[in-house]
Amino acid sequence: MMHRDKKPRPSMTAISTHPRVGRPxxxxxxxxxxxxxxxxxxxxxxxxxDADGTGSLLRVIDTFLxxxxxxxxxxxxxxxxxxxxxxxxxxxxxxxxTLDPFLRRWEVNCVTGEMAARGDLQGLKWVTEKYLPxxxxxxxxAQATCNGHLDILKFLWENHRGVGYWGGIExxxxxxxxxxxxxxxxxxxxxxxxxxxxxxxxxxxxxxxLEVVRWLCEHFNVGIAEAMSTAASNCQWExxxxxxxxxxxxxxxxxxxxxxxxxxxxxxxxxxxxxxIFLFECNLVQDPVEVFQTAAARGHLHIIxxxxxxKGILNTGDAFYFAAENGHLDVLKYLNEKEQRADSxxxxxxxxxxxxxxxxxxxxxxxxxxGCTYRAMDVAAGMGHxxxxxxxxxxxxxxxxxxxxxxxxxxGHLETVKWLHSNRSEGCHVLTMKRVAERxxxxxxxWLHANRHETFNLDGVMDAAAALGxxxxxxxxxxxxxxxxxxFAMDQAAENGHLxxxxxxxxxxxxxxxxxxxxxxxxNGHLxxxxxxxLNRSEGCTTLAIDGAAGNSHLKVxxxxxxxxxxxxxxxxxxxxxxxxxxxxxxxxxxSEFPECRTFHLGPVFEVAWxxxxxxxxxxAPSALEGCxxxxxxxxxxxxxxxxxxxxxxxxxxxxxxxWERS
Numbered sequence: 001m002m003h004r005d006k007k008p009r010p011s012m013t014a015i016s017t018h019p020r021v022g023r024p025x026x027x028x029x030x031x032x033x034x035x036x037x038x039x040x041x042x043x044x045x046x047x048x049x050d051a052d053g054t055g056s057l058l059r060v061i062d063t064f065l066x067x068x069x070x071x072x073x074x075x076x077x078x079x080x081x082x083x084x085x086x087x088x089x090x091x092x093x094x095x096x097x098t099l100d101p102f103l104r105r106w107e108v109n110c111v112t113g114e115m116a117a118r119g120d121l122q123g124l125k126w127v128t129e130k131y132l133p134x135x136x137x138x139x140x141x142a143q144a145t146c147n148g149h150l151d152i153l154k155f156l157w158e159n160h161r162g163v164g165y166w167g168g169i170e171x172x173x174x175x176x177x178x179x180x181x182x183x184x185x186x187x188x189x190x191x192x193x194x195x196x197x198x199x200x201x202x203x204x205x206x207x208x209x210l211e212v213v214r215w216l217c218e219h220f221n222v223g224i225a226e227a228m229s230t231a232a233s234n235c236q237w238e239x240x241x242x243x244x245x246x247x248x249x250x251x252x253x254x255x256x257x258x259x260x261x262x263x264x265x266x267x268x269x270x271x272x273x274x275x276x277i278f279l280f281e282c283n284l285v286q287d288p289v290e291v292f293q294t295a296a297a298r299g300h301l302h303i304i305x306x307x308x309x310x311k312g313i314l315n316t317g318d319a320f321y322f323a324a325e326n327g328h329l330d331v332l333k334y335l336n337e338k339e340q341r342a343d344s345x346x347x348x349x350x351x352x353x354x355x356x357x358x359x360x361x362x363x364x365x366x367x368x369x370x371g372c373t374y375r376a377m378d379v380a381a382g383m384g385h386x387x388x389x390x391x392x393x394x395x396x397x398x399x400x401x402x403x404x405x406x407x408x409x410x411x412g413h414l415e416t417v418k419w420l421h422s423n424r425s426e427g428c429h430v431l432t433m434k435r436v437a438e439r440x441x442x443x444x445x446x447w448l449h450a451n452r453h454e455t456f457n458l459d460g461v462m463d464a465a466a467a468l469g470x471x472x473x474x475x476x477x478x479x480x481x482x483x484x485x486x487x488f489a490m491d492q493a494a495e496n497g498h499l500x501x502x503x504x505x506x507x508x509x510x511x512x513x514x515x516x517x518x519x520x521x522x523x524n525g526h527l528x529x530x531x532x533x534x535l536n537r538s539e540g541c542t543t544l545a546i547d548g549a550a551g552n553s554h555l556k557v558x559x560x561x562x563x564x565x566x567x568x569x570x571x572x573x574x575x576x577x578x579x580x581x582x583x584x585x586x587x588x589x590x591x592s593e594f595p596e597c598r599t600f601h602l603g604p605v606f607e608v609a610w611x612x613x614x615x616x617x618x619x620x621a622p623s624a625l626e627g628c629x630x631x632x633x634x635x636x637x638x639x640x641x642x643x644x645x646x647x648x649x650x651x652x653x654x655x656x657x658x659x660w661e662r663s
Contacts (some may be wrong), residue, residue, distance in 0.1 A: 058649045060429060077108040078123075081114070085123045092131055094161045103617040106584040108132045109610065113139025117253040119149040124348050128160055136638065138610050144174030150182055157189060167193040174202045175212060183212065196635040200657060206230040210239050217247060222250075223655070225258050225356075232266040237275050247396050249282055259286050268294040273303050280311065289317040296320070296335070299328035308338060316340040324364065325349040327357030328523060336368055346371045353377070353392070356385040365395065374398045380409025386416045393423065402429045407443055410435045417444070420637060421451060430457045438476070440470050449480065458483040459497050466501050467492035474501065480510060487514050495520035496528050515539050523548030530557060534564060541571050550590055551576025554581040562593055572598035574624070578602055582613055591620060600624050607631040611642050 038098050068576065072080065074088055079085040088111070108127060115124045116139065124261075126141070135155075141164040142401050144152035156164050167190050174182035192200065197220035204212040205227035216222050224247045231240040240263070248258055263284055267275035268291045268368045279285050288307065295303040296319035307313045319339065323331040349372030364370040378399035380388040400420075406429035408416040420426075428448070433456040436444045449457075458477075462485035465473040477483065485505075490513035493501040505511070513533075520542035521529040533539075541561075546569035549557040565606070573590050574597050577583060590597050601624050617624055633656065634641045640658055648660040 002579045015620065026525065027649070028504055039152070063290065073109045073110075075114060075284075078111050078114055083118055083120055083123065085120075085126060088123065088126070100588050100616075102612045102619070103584055103588045104132065105135055105612045106610065106616075107140045108135050109612070112145045115145045116140040116143035116149065119144075119152065121148065121149075121155060123152055124152065125155070126518055128163070135561050137164045137610070138638070141168075141170045142173055145170040145182060145186070146177070148174075148177060148179050148182060150185060151183075153185070162225055165638060166190050168196045168637060169198050169199050171212075173283065175200070175204050175207050175209050175460050178207065178209075180261075184208070187212075187215070192220070193635075193637050194220055194636055199228075199633075202230050203228045205236060205239050205243070208234070208236040208239055208408065210242055213239055214242065217243075224253075225255060225260065226655070228258065229260045229262045232260075232263045235266065235272075236308060237267070237272060240275070241278060242283065242287055244278070257318035259284060261287060261290060264291050265294055265550070268300070268303060271295075271298065271300040271303065272566050273300075273306055276303060278305070288313045288441070289315055292319045293317045293322050296331050297322035298329065299327055299331055300325070301324065301328075301331050301334060301336075304331060304334065308340070314340070321346060321348055322361065323352050324370070325354055327352065327355030327360045329357070329363055332360065332364070335610075345369075347373060347375070349396075350376045351378040353385070353388060354383065356380070356383050356388060358385070358388045358480045359390060361388060361391070365399045372398055374400050378404045378407060379483065381413070381416050381420060382411055384408065384411060384413035384416055386413070387417060389416060389419065399534065400424060400426055403428045404431045405429070406435070409433075409441075410439065412441050412444060414447060414557055416445055417447070428452050428454050429486070433454065433460045434458055434464070437470075437473050438464050438468065440468065440473060442472055444478060445473065459484070460488070463488040463492060466490065466498070466505060467496055469493065469496060469498035469501055471501055471504060474504065485509060486510055487511050491516045494518065494533060495524060497521065497524060497526035499526075499529050499532060502532065513537060514537055515541050519544045522546070522554070522561060523551065525552060525554035525557055527554075527557050527560060530560065535629065541565060543567050543568065544572075545574060546594070547573040550574070550586055551580055553581050555575065555586045555589060556584070558589065569594050569597050570598050573597045574600040574621075575602065578606065578613075582609055584613060584616060585609075587616070601626070602628050605631050607627045608639055609633070609636065611639055614639075614643075628661075631657050632660065634658050 005095060017543075072091060074091060077087050077091050078084070108131070112124055112127055115127070128137070137160075140156060141153065144150075144156075155467045157166075170190075171183065171186050171192065174186060188650055197216050201213060201216045201220075201222045201224075204216065208231075217224070217237070226563055228240060228243050228433070231243065232235075235396075245254060264276060264279050264287075267273075267279070288311070292304065292307055292313065293305070295314075296316070304316075304319070308316070316335065320332065320335045323335065341534060345368075348368075348370035349361060349364055353372065353376040361376075376396070377389055377392045377400065380392065383399065383402040389404075392400075404424070404426065405417055407429070408420065409432050417607075418506060429569065432452075432454075433445060433448050436448065437458075438461075440447055458481065458561075461475050462474055465477065466485065466489035475491075489509070490505045490509065493505065494513065494517035502517075517532045517539065518530055519535070521533065522541065522545035532543075544635060545565070545567070546558055546561050549561065550569065550573040569590065577586055577590070579602075598621060600621065602617075604627070606625070606628050609632075614625075629651065630643065632643070632654060640650075640660075643660045647663045649663045650658055651661050652659045
């Protein structure tokens with residue numbers, strides 16, 4: 001039926017009407033154009049949904065959209081719409097006149113950070129020039145740099161230079177991505193702040209940007225110990241060599257912090273003999289034994305030979321043991337030839353068995369007096385090295401213990417378990433089936449149940465299976481064993497979000513749950529589990545549900561509990577929230593809806609990253625900061641400057657943080 005005021009229109013190919021039932025047919029939408037969301041809504045409403053002339057369905061849609069605008073923030077709307085500027089404009093047009101101004105600024109920082117990361121210059125222009133001009137943008141410069149959007153940086157630099165984190169750590173993002181163009185642009189246009197240089201040199205060294213490292217050393221007062229260690233950890237040998245040469249040797253730097261074991265451990269680990277030689281020449285190797293042992297563990301025979309033959313280092317520590325443990329036969333042969341054996345020589349076969357190298361174990365057995373214990377077969381079985389287990393069984397006399405089958409079963413090596421069952425008599429540890437169940441191996445459980453006759457300790461096994469969400473194992477124990485479970489089963493299944501397990505336990509077991517089930521489900525953000533427990537169980541929850549959900553920034557859960565449960569929360573909600581995150585949206589909701597939580601205190605030390613967080617606290621809950629020291633990253637110049645301008649006093653500074661107190 002057509003509305004009487006409308007003229008007939010040609011039917012759309014994508015929406016056709018079934019001749020008998022008068023309902024739209026499902027059409028292939030794969031080639032439809034990608035309309036903006038509200039364009040699509042208007043099109044569908046105009047063409048299809050006003051058929052009865054009353055507009056009732058249109059009012060339903062309008063109500064839905066109004067509800068959407070009341071629940072979605074700018075950042076959630078932007079994320080959920082894949083970056084729709086039209087949706088942001090819609091949300092802003094319907095924004096509450098009573099919206100907390102600090103929350104509005106916080107939302108702007110969230111959404112502009114997402115825009116910069118996405119490279120959405122159009123959206124960023126609208127927010128910075130139309131919606132909230134002049135607001136300091138905490139995340140934009142760093143996000144644009146990390147994601148390589150030079151056009152965003154140029155726009156901000158040319159038009160809004162005073163509202164971003166320039167001269168801070170944005171350079172790190174370009175360095176991490178090896179984006180030479182961005183690094184050069186930032187160095188040309190932006191003066192790096194001295195308090196940020198230490199943070200930048202660490203990353204420049206770690207990512208191998210020698211040019212930036214050299215520039216920082218020449219123009220800033222930076223410590224180099226951390227940069228050297230980071231360069232070594234990341235195998236940036238050119239950077240490490242330059243730092244050692246220019247900043248240690250030539251400058252006669254005697255700082256004890258420079259003698260970091262990582263400097264020589266890393267090249268020994270990675271087999272870089274040239275760097276080892278260089279560090280020895282610079283007198284930076286304090287523990288040659290560490291070099292020996294690391295090289296042996298990694299099988300770097302060329303380093304071992306140089307240490308022994310060229311440097312004359314005879315103390316090899318436990319190098320023989322480490323070489324055996326990792327199956328490096330060539331290293332073992334060399335050390336044995338030089339009669340360099342570890343104090344742990346008598347159990348070298350144990351170590352070699354763990355490597356799984358039968359060749360190494362056999363060589364030690366036939367060519368040395370290296371010994372072993374029953375641990376050799378235990379370890380080999382646990383690693384699933386069945387051929388090695390069989391050789392030890394046939395050749396050695398030490399045997400094994402009940403841990404052999406335990407390790408093999410726990411690690412899923414069924415063939416090894418079967419062989420031990422048929423050929424050894426030590427049996428199986430009483431915890432074996434429980435540990436197998438915890439790893440979800442139902443096939444192994446069934447075999448043990450059918451073939452072994454130990455009295456297994458299965459206390460809590462169904463509880464553990466429920467906690468892991470393994471319904472198959474839970475059902476098997478329910479049907480085949482009589483150990484049962486406890487309330488912990490449903491509690492932990494709920495805690496971990498395993499709704500199907502919760503439902504099964506509710507229907508097939510009688511143990512039930514406790515208030516911990518809903519509490520922990522809420523704490524971990526499992527809203528569907530919370531809803532199900534609310535409708536189907538009577539245990540309920542405590543104030544810890546909202547406290548914990550708020551602490552983990554699960555705002556949807558907090559809002560649902562506010563509407564459907566009556567217990568409220570405590571000051572712990574805001575204390576947990578601020579100890580873990582900077583989610584001001586959750587804080588504002590809690591403070592507005594739960595008067596009982598407003599007497600919170602943030603403890604002796606509170607870390608701050610965004611100015612609007614501190615401003616909100618000072619305006620809404622000043623008692624929360626009484627006697628509190630604010631901890632701010634040393635490179636966060638914007639927060640530090642604001643604190644200095646607002647009568648906070650810097651009490652101390654270390655390499656990472658500045659600490660502030662109220663004057």
